[in-house]
Amino acid sequence: MKVETVKVYGEGAVGVESTSLDVGSDEVLVQVTRGGICGSDIHYYQHGGVGDFKLQHPMTLGHEVIGRVAETGQAVAINPSLPCGECSYCEAGHSNQCVDMQFFGSAMRNPHVNGGFSQYLSVKHSQIVPYDESISHDVMAFAEPLAVAIHAISQSGGVLGKKVLVTGCGPIGCLIIAACRAAGAIEVVGSDVSDRCRDIAAEMGADSSFSPIEGAPELYSQAKGYFDVSFEASGAIQAFHSCIDFTRAKGSLVLVGMRPGMVDFPLTKCLAKEINMSGSFRFTSEFKTAVKWLEAGKVKPLPLLTKVFPYQDIVEALKLAEDKNSAMKVQLSF
Numbered sequence: 541m542k543v544e545t546v547k548v549y550g551e552g553a554v555g556v557e558s559t560s561l562d563v564g565s566d567e568v569l570v571q572v573t574r575g576g577i578c579g580s581d582i583h584y585y586q587h588g589g590v591g592d593f594k595l596q597h598p599m600t601l602g603h604e605v606i607g608r609v610a611e612t613g614q615a616v617a618i619n620p621s622l623p624c625g626e627c628s629y630c631e632a633g634h635s636n637q638c639v640d641m642q643f644f645g646s647a648m649r650n651p652h653v654n655g656g657f658s659q660y661l662s663v664k665h666s667q668i669v670p671y672d673e674s675i676s677h678d679v680m681a682f683a684e685p686l687a688v689a690i691h692a693i694s695q696s697g698g699v700l701g702k703k704v705l706v707t708g709c710g711p712i713g714c715l716i717i718a719a720c721r722a723a724g725a726i727e728v729v730g731s732d733v734s735d736r737c738r739d740i741a742a743e744m745g746a747d748s749s750f751s752p753i754e755g756a757p758e759l760y761s762q763a764k765g766y767f768d769v770s771f772e773a774s775g776a777i778q779a780f781h782s783c784i785d786f787t788r789a790k791g792s793l794v795l796v797g798m799r800p801g802m803v804d805f806p807l808t809k810c811l812a813k814e815i816n817m818s819g820s821f822r823f824t825s826e827f828k829t830a831v832k833w834l835e836a837g838k839v840k841p842l843p844l845l846t847k848v849f850p851y852q853d854i855v856e857a858l859k860l861a862e863d864k865n866s867a868m869k870v871q872l873s874f
C-alpha cells in the first residue's frame with residue numbers, strides 16, 4: 541500500500557513523501573493517529589543528525605506515536621523500540637541496552653530505522669500496547685516521553701518519601717516532576733532559567749522552583765546537600781554542578797539530559813559525598829507503565845501540550861517546536 545510519511549533529508553530539509561508499505565506476516569498494520577515531536581526530531585531537522593549519528597540517507601522522523609490497529613480499530617500506543625530479545629542485555633531485562641536495537645527514527649544504525657510519522661505503520665505485536673480509547677490522543681501521545689521519565693525514576697532507586705530536585709523543566713523534566721509526584725516523593729523542586737518553564741513545572745506538580753540565574757535557597761547546599769535524589773534533565777553544565785552541590789551525601793543523581801562533548805566536573809566532591817550517579821537512557825518495561833499511568837490519570841500531561849498540527853504542516857510544526865521561548869510539546873495529527 542501507498543502511505544504518506546514525514547521525511548528528513550538533511551539539515552533544514554523535511555517534507556511529506558509517499559512511500560510503499562509492506563506488512564510482514566508476523567506484523568500488525570496500525571493507522572497512526574498522533575505523534576509527538578521530540579528533541580531528537582528537531583536535531584535531525586536542524587543539524588542533519590543527533591550527536592555522533594549523522595543522516596546517511598533520508599529517514600522518516602518520529603518515535604512518540606499512537607494509533608489504531610487497522611483491522612480491529614483497537615487504540616494502541618506504539619513502543620518505538622524493537623530489541624533483539626536474544627543478546628545478554630535483553631536476556632537480563634535491560635532491553636534498552638540491546639546491542640542490536642531497532643529504534644524508530646534513529647540514525648544510530650545503517651541503514652537507519654524509519655520513524656513513526658507515517659499514515660500507517662507495520663509493527664511487531666510486541667510493540668503495541670492497547671489502551672482505553674476514551675483517553676484523548678493529546679494525552680496518550682505522551683506515553684513514550686513519560687516512559688523515559690519513569691525509567692529515570694527506576695534508575696534513581698525510587699523516590700517514595702524522598703526530596704527530589706529536577707534541573708531542566710522542559711517536557712522530560714516536567715514529566716519526571718509529575719512522575720515523582722505520582723511515585724510518592726514528599727517534595728519536588730524544579731529549576732530552570734525560563735519563568736514560563738517553571739510555571740508549567742508548578743502545574744505539573746512541583747512544590748517550588750528556582751531560577752539558577754537568581755540563585756537557589758541557601759538551605760539546599762547546607763549540611764552536604766538537601767535532596768535525596770536529583771535528576772539532571774537540562775544538559776546544561778551549570779545544572780549538573782547544582783545537582784552535585786544540592787544532593788545530600790549518599791543521595792542519588794540521575795543523568796537524563798544529553799550533552800555532546802566533554803564535561804568538567806568535581807570528581808572528588810562526588811566521591812567524598814558518596815553520590816550514586818547513574819545514567820538513564822530510554823526505557824524497558826516502563827513503556828507499559830506509562831500507558832497505564834496516563835489511562836489512570838496518575839500523570840496529567842496536558843499543561844505540556846503547546847499545539848497540534850496536521851502532519852502536512854511539518855515545517856511549521858518544527859519551527860514552533862524548536863522555539864524554546866514558546867513551545868513545550870508539539871504534536872502532529874494523522
Ligand SMILES: [Zn+2]
Binds near residue numbers: 578
Ligand atoms: Zn522522544
Ligand SMILES: [Zn+2]
Binds near residue numbers: 629630635638
Ligand atoms: Zn538484544
